[in-house]
Amino acid sequence: MNAMNLKEQPGHHGLGGGHTGEHLPLLLSRLDPLPLECDGMTRVLSTLLARDEIPHHVVVGSLTVNGAGSIDLHWWIELLDGRVCDLRARMWLGTEDRVPHGCFLPEGQQQYEARSVLEAQALHPGIFAILAGAPMESFPAWTN
Numbered sequence: 001m002n003a004m005n006l007k008e009q010p011g012h013h014g015l016g017g018g019h020t021g022e023h024l025p026l027l028l029s030r031l032d033p034l035p036l037e038c039d040g041m042t043r044v045l046s047t048l049l050a051r052d053e054i055p056h057h058v059v060v061g062s063l064t065v066n067g068a069g070s071i072d073l074h075w076w077i078e079l080l081d082g083r084v085c086d087l088r089a090r091m092w093l094g095t096e097d098r099v100p101h102g103c104f105l106p107e108g109q110q111q112y113e114a115r116s117v118l119e120a121q122a123l124h125p126g127i128f129a130i131l132a133g134a135p136m137e138s139f140p141a142w143t144n
Helices: 023-031 038-051 089-093 125-132
Strands: 056-065 069-079 084-086 102-104 110-118
Touching: 023 038, 023 102, 038 056, 038 069, 038 125, 056 089, 069 089, 069 110
Parallel strands: none
Antiparallel strands: 056 069, 056 110, 069 084, 084 102
């Protein structure tokens, strides 16, 4: 099964309307330098998205990028509009343009295959601070 195209649930923000503007890119730019692999990065990002009430799912599966290789066990975030947030594919598959990075709609050469879809993660504030190198409050929050 490919990465799921999750439908927006009533009463939630979603991200399809673009309301986050600069919020998500700002969060991703703060997180990208962290010395975390895909599971830690996904948990940290999920905690921030959950804090801001942005619905999403944590997905565990595999990624194959034609011409670059595959990762048999990989974690990423899927937003309700079908976009994937993945900051660690390039850690294993190289920095070529075809290897995804950031928040994007996967292209045909990028095959995300979900094995497990989890609810949003909510790390304990102390664990979050250890993984993210800073307390949750130091990361910008999305507001209406």
